[in-house]
Amino acid sequence: MNEKKGIILTGDRPTGPLHLGHYVGSLRQRVALQHQYKQFIIVADIQALTDNADHPEKIHNNMIEVVLDYLAVGIDPKVTTIFIQSLVPELAELTIYYMNLVSVARLERNPTVKEEIAQRGFQKSLPTGFLCYPISQAADITAFGADTVPVGDDQLPMLEQAREIARTFNRMYNCNVLVEPQALLSDVSRLMGTDGKAKMSKSAGNAIALKDSEEVIRQKVKKMYTDPGHLRVEDSGKVEGNPVFAYLDAFDPDKENLQKMKEHYQRGGLGDGTIKQRLLEVLLAELGPIRERRKQFAKDPTYVMQILKEGTEAARVVAAQTLLEVRRTMKIDYFG
Numbered sequence: 429m430n431e432k433k434g435i436i437l438t439g440d441r442p443t444g445p446l447h448l449g450h451y452v453g454s455l456r457q458r459v460a461l462q463h464q465y466k467q468f469i470i471v472a473d474i475q476a477l478t479d480n481a482d483h484p485e486k487i488h489n490n491m492i493e494v495v496l497d498y499l500a501v502g503i504d505p506k507v508t509t510i511f512i513q514s515l516v517p518e519l520a521e522l523t524i525y526y527m528n529l530v531s532v533a534r535l536e537r538n539p540t541v542k543e544e545i546a547q548r549g550f551q552k553s554l555p556t557g558f559l560c561y562p563i564s565q566a567a568d569i570t571a572f573g574a575d576t577v578p579v580g581d582d583q584l585p586m587l588e589q590a591r592e593i594a595r596t597f598n599r600m601y602n603c604n605v606l607v608e609p610q611a612l613l614s615d616v617s618r619l620m621g622t623d624g625k626a627k628m629s630k631s632a633g634n635a636i637a638l639k640d641s642e643e644v645i646r647q648k649v650k651k652m653y654t655d656p657g658h659l660r661v662e663d664s665g666k667v668e669g670n671p672v673f674a675y676l677d678a679f680d681p682d683k684e685n686l687q688k689m690k691e692h693y694q695r696g697g698l699g700d701g702t703i704k705q706r707l708l709e710v711l712l713a714e715l716g717p718i719r720e721r722r723k724q725f726a727k728d729p730t731y732v733m734q735i736l737k738e739g740t741e742a743a744r745v746v747a748a749q750t751l752l753e754v755r756r757t758m759k760i761d762y763f764g
């Protein structure tokens with residue numbers, strides 16, 4: 429009997445260690461909800477290969493890094509199933525069937541994919557797999573019957589696409605096999621980069637990783653973008669678009685003092701060095717325990733790989749059941 433509130437499917441591309449954006453955008457919610465929901469976390473290596481096919485070793489090496497980050501923030505493999513996308517081939521098969529339900533024009537309209545294509549400089553060299561990754565994401569979500577997907581706001585177009593696919597499938601085959609998933613956004617659904625760009629991301633080199641050492645965090649904070657118009661301490665400075673304040677908003681527990689700092693900065697007389705010092709204190713306090721837990725888990729890579737192996741086996745059973753129903757609905761289960 430399933431007494432859980434619902435089913436969560438969410439995950440990450442193994443393209444680098446996880447960062448503060450993942451933490452506030454999705455990881456914290458996963459930790460908070462893992463006992464109430466049946467939770468699946470996918471490490472999306474197939475999706476990562478869609479723009480890294482020439483660097484498979486990067487994906488290989490980051491697999492364990494991402495899982496260490498999960499364990500470090502408090503994801504409990506006893507209640508959360510963590511698995512590897514490419515080792516659940518049922519997902520690839522579902523993707524192939526769903527491809528017939530989506531037009532190329534619809535894929536080309538996806539604003540997040542459009543932005544990512546521009547960022548990566550794909551012009552004529554756009555891999556087909558990259559354009560289609562929202563379809564494979566729909567397969568990942570629907571294979572587990574997930575109704576809830578805790579993600580950052582860059583994923584909203586993917587969720588819309590997944591809902592459309594589920595709806596189209598159910599309508600076309602006059603059934604109720606696929607669940608339409610909902611995105612679950614946190615209160616910080618998009619953390620900006622240390623360079624002031626709209627999104628902190630692994631691929632943009634503007635991230636503070638959860639595993640960064642104190643020294644690396646210190647260097648990154650020191651180099652952070654602030655308000656370029658705030659030249660002298662006495663000048664008034666901008667709080668909006670200033671990543672130091674964005675991170676303080678996300679992490680500083682002393683909101684009263686933060687409000688005072690913001691007013692002081694806007695008025696003039698508060699230097700970038702001082703706000704960065706406060707940010708450094710706050711980040712070191714938040715990330716210290718995570719880094720320590722990560723170090724402990726990193727001592728036993730065999731245990732980490734075992735979690736992935738068992739999680740993948742468990743995930744495969746669930747995905748195979750959905751695939752069976754999909755095949756039956758499409759009348760291609762020839763031998764029953």
Ligand code: ATP
Binds near residue numbers: 442453578579631
């Ligand atoms: P890449 O640059 O390789 O795409 P990424 O940093 O965008 O990496 P993903 O693995 O694509 O990370 O995203 C995993 C999850 O983390 C998604 O739910 C995404 O919305 C969320 N996420 C990523 N970056 C941020 C951010 N800056 N703020 C909030 N959520 C984020």
Ligand code: MG
Binds near residue numbers: 629
């Ligand atoms: Mg991404």
